[in-house]
Amino acid sequence: SVSGIIPVLASGQADYAMANAYMDYFAEAHSDDCPIVSIQWPNWKETGLGEVRSKALEQTGLLSLKNEEGLHLLDQILSEKRHAVILPAVPDLDVWQPHQLMQQSIQPDSMMSTPFPSSEASGDQAVQNLLHETTAWLVKIFSDELKIDPKDLETDEPFQEYGVDSIILAQLLQQINQKIEEDIDPSILFEYSTIESFAKWLVSAYESSLSNAVCRSISKEHESAISPPSLNAVSLGEGEPEKSREMKPMNYTEDIAIIGLTCRFPGADTLESYWDLIAEGRSAIRPVPPERWGYSSPYYAGVIDDLERFDSEFFLMSEDDVRAMDPQALAVLEESLKLWHHAGYTQKEIKGMQAGVYIGGRSQHKPDPSSLSKARNPIVAGGQNYLAANISQFFDLRGPSIVMDTACSSALVGLNMAIQALRSGDIDAAVVGGVSLLDTDAAHQMFQERGLLCEKPSFHVFDKRADGVVLGEGVGMVLVKTVRQALKDGDSIYAVIKAAAVNNDGRTAGPSTPNLQAQKDVMQTALEKSGKKPEDISYIEANGSGSVVTDLLELKAVQSVYRSSGRAPLGLGSVKPNIGHPLCAEGIASLIKVALMLQHRRLVPFMSGDQKMPHFDIEETDLYFCKTQVEWAAAEVPTAAINCFADGGTNAHLIVEAWQESVQRPIRRKPLPLPALNRQPILKQKAAASARTVQKQELPAKGAPKEMFWKTFK
Template sequence: MNEIAIVGLDCRFPGAPDAEAFWDLLMRAGDGGGEVPPDRWRAVECYDPNGSPGRTNTTRGNFVHDPGVFDSDFFAVSPREAEAMDPQQRLFLQAVWRALEDAGMPPHRLADTAVGVYVGVMASEWGQLQLRDYAKVTAQTGAGSSCSMVANRVSYHLNLKGPSLAVDTACSSSLVAVHLAVNALLSGEVDHAVAGGVNLQLTPALGIFYTQAGLSAPDGRCKPFSSVADGIGRGDGVGAVVLRRLEDALADGQQVYAVIRGTAVNQDGRSNGLTAPSRWAQQEVLAAALRRAAASPGQVDFIETHGTGTVLGDMIEAKALGHVYGAGRKQPCAIGSVKGNIGHTEAAAGIAGLIKVALALHHRIVPASPFATRENHKLALRSHGLRLLKTPLRLPTGPVLAGLSSFGMGGTNAHAVLASAPSRARRRSVAGKGLDTPVVFTLSADNQTGLRRNVQAQADWLARRRHESVAPLAWSSNQVKTTLPHRFAVVARSTGELSRKLAEAAADPEEFAIRTGRPEKRHKVAFLFTGQGAQFVGMTRRLYQESALYRGYFDEADEALQPHLGQSVRNLVFAADDRIHQTGHAQPALFAVGYALARTMTGLGVEPAAVLGHSVGEFAAAVAAGVLSLDDAAQLVSARGSLMQALPAGGGMTAVRAGAEEIADLVADEPLVDIAAVNGPGATVLSGALEALERIAQALRRRGVDATPLKVSHAFHSRLMAAMLPEFSRVASAVRPRAPRIPLYSTLLGRATDTEAMDGGYWTSQVVEPVRFADAVHELVNDGLKLLIEIGPKPVLTPLVRKLRLADDLVCLHPAPGEEAGQEDLAEAVAALFLAGIDPLWTGLYGEPDRQLQRLHPYEFSTQRRYFNLPVAIPAALAPQADDRRPAARPAPDDGGGAAENGAPTPSANTDRVTHAVLTAVAETGGYEPGEIALRSRLYEDLGLDSVQVMQLKVRVETALPELSEFTVQQLLPHLTTVGALIAFLREHSTAAVPQAS
């Protein structure tokens, strides 16, 4: 299979800030043209309607809005470097990020892989402006002014290791870049490729050239194949597509916009002029692409032409197209040109056409041509088997082919043949069917402001898609929108509910805070398994009905228990049967719930680093730790429950709000009472004969201590269990336990059992000995396990843990908290885990039909930073005013960077000399305001400093601190982690780290 899938795209063209707006512009035959913006050049100063030397014949063109806007913080680019970067580099970098997300491929997950980057770029006006002012050339200017860096920036910032190159074949550059990317994929050189193009008009120079060459349209508009065609209208633009081999895209379940069946590139050679088009070369490149696509011209339904709107260019192209595509057709072949909507975007023209064709094949409709009603009849399109579309063309069902041309002024021609995506890759939005199963919708961003911005953007976008099923949208968000440090998660049952919750969170700071998190590190998780007393009729019934994952694991436990119980525990648990409270049934039932919940959580990617079980909860804990097999645990817990059930009645248990040491004297006076559990300093459970328990209870009440009888059938964990021990010991001794694969914090021992085998003697002792829950959980938390998940049918242990107040940052969760617990509670727990830093395996929350990638609204970058400093290298009369040329002031960072929030001392009279020097030097090197630098700011990741800037920083610091003892770059490098680390290092080398005088 030699087909290449277009799996993702993004673009920004005049009048169209994104792909959705671009399609809308095309479908309404819109015009992206307008006057030259004031931040480019003063059009009136270089305008002459007659196009005299040094002047253009137009003050109009096609421009993207505010191309200086760049989210430098997102890409960790320092302000100084951002100001030096060609805006084309910045535009393409953001477009690639959004295109990768559109492809369902989180950019961070492609890091360190051989992804190829191919970009068409021909305009070097930024470099021409920057490098002519020698006094302002800096270490950043060179890289910032290079066309090759348009591709290299993407590879660098996303850490991509494949080929990375800029292509300049003039107006065919970006389609040639696509051709190179396609061949790299077909040869196996890369498995993923990004291809695109970018063009930005920064000076009137090329417009003057077009005017002098007789190619410039006075109204700044391209009018392809029109009777009023009178030249080129220049255009800005950027576009990027993500390409994969079709079989790989299908295997990974990616949506496919269209398929590239064949591409070809050739050259005019020595024809009728270096800059004039050649009909014969065009015919040859069209035919070559068709051969590679294994397609005949008659199979092609429409062609996106080069179509510049020059008299000579349109005539030659019409003849070439007619010769190859028009001959012998029953119906004329539809043709069009996107240049009629957005102008000639030069190096980005090919990618603009490719995106138009891909969207047309995706939507199965071809937009009308803006100037079709004024067709140039001198071109005799009909006689060439061609036609312009006056109205949109509905494409037929089944496979559809399209052609795409892009011709360079120097004679390098490119053509591509595309096909509609195969039906299995054309998954459209899935219509909702009432309320879906609850799922988790996730987003992430580089900071809190960015997160809120993207939450609102998704809310607005989803509000227009309320009819779609929420599950595939949430699944897609889990796959694509989870890799950035600040996280957001919300549970919803429908797209309408999701849109509403997103909007509410964006508008309400308290609601937003609840649903967000910024995990500094991945917490270690511990499972706490609930003991007897938590059971109730129908426990986890709803979760069993709604979660296929839980249902499968519960059925596993039921199958393991049946040979020992002689009945299905599933039928007992989910029936309205009060026998669930009988010990012989309660313990196996709780084991089944505990096993199934634990396996459900691990099936969702939540792997415990340790486990703890309260009394009978230790059996499921032992399975989770690898100590017991499911079958062995099922045998033990069944025998334990039935033997306890067979004991004579007459025993009971009492909960006392006092420590064990406080009531030791009363217990010592009653030989038939034992301490059964120590759950905390004020939570002790007594077990024994009922009469003796009542005497102790009365004595405690006289002391003002609460004592509450528990509803139990027997005196568990007391000497009254002794009669069952011989038989249970016999059963337990037959089990062969293994060493725990993870620590099991024993509530029998009150500590971890990471080396001891939990043999028959252990399980026998566990029947009569007290439960030392408080000791065990205290050690567990002290060992660094701060994320606790209770595994049981309702919260019993987590309230006890909270009362112990073991750590301020302790997080306690429960995936099934009560009688109505279902998939929604499980989803809420997974959402909370995601916010805490766990990366779940999301598959378990979705049925297979819902696990299909859907396209979400692309990432919304910040628009607060503006870098568009055009130097006065163009004639003074054409230069922007001083106010236009200054980069916008950087607002104070919202998190992670501001002095107020991070305790970063602003250089002042009260700052010690070394700190003052470092803060000032870092700010000057990166172009930051001093107050933006925090002690914990990372020099590379947060502030975007590179090796050149590190050397500049060293020189600045040494100049400011002449008293420093000598140190080498090699000595310095290990301390360039954070600003604070750098300050500490320099203090060691300073003899005068004292407050400076005011």
């Protein structure tokens, strides 16, 4: 806190210095009526932040206080109470000049203003290697200090995003200074506020020091990690010796294997029928059946049949609980059973597994009072968390159970969380899914009031005919592990996730207004994480919103990131014309579609894009729409990207690659037959609530003016 009167020690932490200066003035101003003493502590050697050694501190003449000295000075200050503001110093009398403390006593190093070179512009491989080693070293330092797993640290994320304040930065800088035996200006961490930019600056300013100190240190740590020394077991109290987890090498981009898939989408009750639907280029969009909501509506949608059936006995639930529950919770629970069996696992084998459950979904379920009063466990009927918790409870899974709602990108944001947990070793497997069911007409009415609902039975994207959204529903799931774990367990691998990235549009003109730069950024981030070049990606499963403007922006973003130089043909498609927009299940529908395409090595037809959009001529670009089912011809391994841009601005982007067996290996896990389910129609039909909104008005005939529809359903 002595930085409050010594400007050079306040560099880079002006807020902290100002707060201490204010405390000094406050204590002095109230010295007559309040027993306040403001102590301007210098550096403590044995405790606190640890000993700081720098040229600036040396010039003050202040020596570091030992604990015994500091506590003795504190006793003296408290007993004498002679001053409101006091600096307890053990000085170096050859340097100590108290009258100069308020002066700027050293000049900034001219080297501090040296801009760092672009890593792309440097052709020196040694410098690039040093930059890589320095970045890894900084990640280690920040990880140890912040108690964050290295795999969870993004090198391009600002320090403050991890809760770093000026005091923590001072501690970090102290370690860096001691290692490279330099005195770095503390303000530099505020100027270059990410690990990536700070590493580049360090290499440009202290190349020699880093070469001598950092590389040797990393090399030594690397050898230690490969061949750890033998340690004697340490007794933990009266218990057994602590069991250490298997050490995993640091790998920021460890591939993630999809080892199981399952889904129920419109026109496709199984994974196989979903592949048939998209491979044949068919649409499952149709009028919403009257029995769905209890009245004949003018709406179109992609809907699933037999939602009211469920085997409560198999899933160990009472029928009264099931009647009160959100149908979405029942759908994901049943689908999770199919998922484990598709991956080749029985319930007995996964019991107690360190597996997480990440479900993208939104529950606004309000059970009727009669059903709720009969339920044995009414909490399962009203808690959104039970969309995921029921799965963990039934299968006895011990990883985290999370429901994620970021609108359309929910499932892929959940997947991104699962990937981080897998790479950090927190879990061994993850169930990732998305669900959205149209059990009321609320979504249709909301989209209609926003002017976003298409009143036709065809959903067009990237097309002049685009006229809004046709809603859909569905549930889909994937089971994922790290590739290394999947190989170890003998799993079948259907596709590999190379990278995932998530960001937000930030402030835009409205919650559904896209941010072109944010879309580019999320694509670029995922591409860089994957280690792929833009031309390696030969297909993109696009978001496609059904609005000419937003579709145009997405095409421009894709072209800018993936084909700005015209390298190779890039196919585009979207599953929405097949099944509608399944809301929170959109991302998982796209992922399962792409995984099946990669598994079959086939591109499938895109059911729109026939009429050229204004202001974008796709024929003048390297982009094209896949219009027929053809073999996926790729120079290397077929690789695809997936866009998912949500209302509210949370964008997700994935890079997914086909799996190729490099060596012969025993595959012990293959799809198992499902147990027989006695699915009884125990759920009540949805009726009156939606029908009441029509108030027995006669519905306008098809083809009536939009104004009449609006008046009727307002």
